[in-house]
Amino acid sequence: xxxxxxxxxxxxxxxxxxxxxxxxxxxxxxxxxxxxxxxxxxxxxxxxxxxxxxxxxxxxxxxxxxxxxxxxxxxxxxxxxxxxxxxxxxxxxxxxxxxxxxxxxxxxxxxxxxx
Amino acid sequence: xxxxxxxxxxxxxxxxxxxxxxxxxxxxxxxxxxxxxxxxxxxxxxxxxxxxxxxxxxxxxxxxxxxxxxxxxxxxxxxxxxxxxxxxxxxxxxxxxxxxxxxxxxxxxx
Numbered sequence: 748x749x750x751x752x753x754x755x756x757x758x759x760x761x762x763x764x765x766x767x768x769x770x771x772x773x774x775x776x777x778x779x780x781x782x783x784x785x786x787x788x789x790x791x792x793x794x795x796x797x798x799x800x801x802x803x804x805x806x807x808x809x810x811x812x813x814x815x816x817x818x819x820x821x822x823x824x825x826x827x828x829x830x831x832x833x834x835x836x837x838x839x840x841x842x843x844x845x846x847x848x849x850x851x852x853x854x855x856x857x858x859x860x861x862x
Numbered sequence: 863x864x865x866x867x868x869x870x871x872x873x874x875x876x877x878x879x880x881x882x883x884x885x886x887x888x889x890x891x892x893x894x895x896x897x898x899x900x901x902x903x904x905x906x907x908x909x910x911x912x913x914x915x916x917x918x919x920x921x922x923x924x925x926x927x928x929x930x931x932x933x934x935x936x937x938x939x940x941x942x943x944x945x946x947x948x949x950x951x952x953x954x955x956x957x958x959x960x961x962x963x964x965x966x967x968x969x970x971x972x
Contacts, residue, residue, distance in 0.1 A: 787965075788964055789965045790962040791961075792962075805959060850894075850909070851960070853904050854903060
């Protein structure tokens with residue numbers, strides 16, 4: 748089954764404790780992206796990757812890191828989480844050709860709480 | 863700058879119609895529409911690429927007015943399954959970033 752998976756689905760942590768949220772897709776998609784969702788603000792793009800070893804900042808990259816060493820994986824790293832990073836996080840992927848022609852497939856989401 | 867969606871919320875009876883608007887202060891190169899049901903991931907509805915283009919998806923259609931930097935989503939004869947939050951997304955001119963609006967919560971009642 749074609750899908751985007753994220754782990755963990757739920758995470759409660761404390762300020763400053765490094766964490767990684769994994770994202771994996773099995774559709775051979777070039778484009779992958781991370782969004783955070785907060786009430787009233789919709790989905791805001793954190794980072795995106797056009798292909799392996801190619802990543803770039805989205806609208807809200809502060810406090811986050813990403814890497815794209817393999818096509819299928821795009822982990823989101825919070826080196827020193829703070830309470831304002833408490834949010835619902837979605838990973839998404841899309842096939843090549845740019846966003847104009849392709850839908851994004853979203854993962855199930857990771858609900859992160861930073862105390 | 864996020865696109866602005868209106869209304870923020872709407873309640874309908876089954877069979878009624880609704881329009882969700884999306885406007886941007888910046889040029890719109892393409893508009894993406896997604897629906898998110900409660901507790902689930904957003905799901906793609908459609909992309910509108912050219913000004914004036916209209917697309918349809920079941921009884922859901924959309925228009926894109928490039929000049930006015932606006933897009934509208936039309937839900938006709940709404941069904942219970944249409945309930946959810948609808949997001950429009952504006953794509954940048956490089957085709958690599960999507961900026962979503964704040965969402966419109968739609969509730970369809972029997």
